[in-house]
Amino acid sequence: MPPDSTGLSAVVFPDPEKQAFRQATRDCAQAMPGIFAWAVVTGMAMMQSGLTLWQALGMNFIVFAGSAQLAALPLIAAGASPLLVLLTALAVNLRFVIFGASLGPHFAHLPWKKRLWYGYLNGDIVMGYFPQRYAEGGRPAGKAGYYMGICALNWIVWQAGSVAGILMASRIPASWGISFAGTLALLALLIPLVKNAAALSGVSVAGTVAVAGAALPYRLGLLGGVVAGMATALAVDALQGGEEK
Structure with missing residues (x-):
């Protein structure tokens, strides 16, 4: 490298976006085994619900929303109307309105095209890591790279696990306890998000309502838990905001 006018060699600094991308993959790598297990559970559930191979693969790549997929599958298997399936999936994923x-x-x-792409890639794990590094707005170097680092690794691991579950649905014995590993994965993502009274209240109410309604058909207890939990969290947050004023 030729010397510059000061006699010193020019220094090539690494791209901050690439650095942030790599840092993000290192930060969230510990959650990937759980994400993979949960994806395998979802892939198996799709096949066990009567979907064909191509239907399961299409749902996996297009929808890319594990909780919404699992909520919709019993309805699909029971022959529920497409509108009910759609409304259930939308209700379960209402949290993404808050995420967005x-x-x-x-x-x-x-x-807008890039923001649409970012929205498709967004997931629960993003909200577990991104706000810890970038709590404020603005445009600091590396923000987009960090976001994409989490999203890219999460998307790859999720798709790999789901495809594995789809292809091996009839070969993985129930004794392996894969579904329990998936539940642990969700808990690992949930705990870092419960940081205030509003979140704790929402989680508590959602869990209570979901368990109380476990016997309801079409997993309506889960749907009720999601709606009740979000309403509670919003109400508590509004009350806290009023008290601060």
């Missing part, structure tokens, strides 16, 4: 509102200020400057 939280992430919006960070990426509002990007073109």
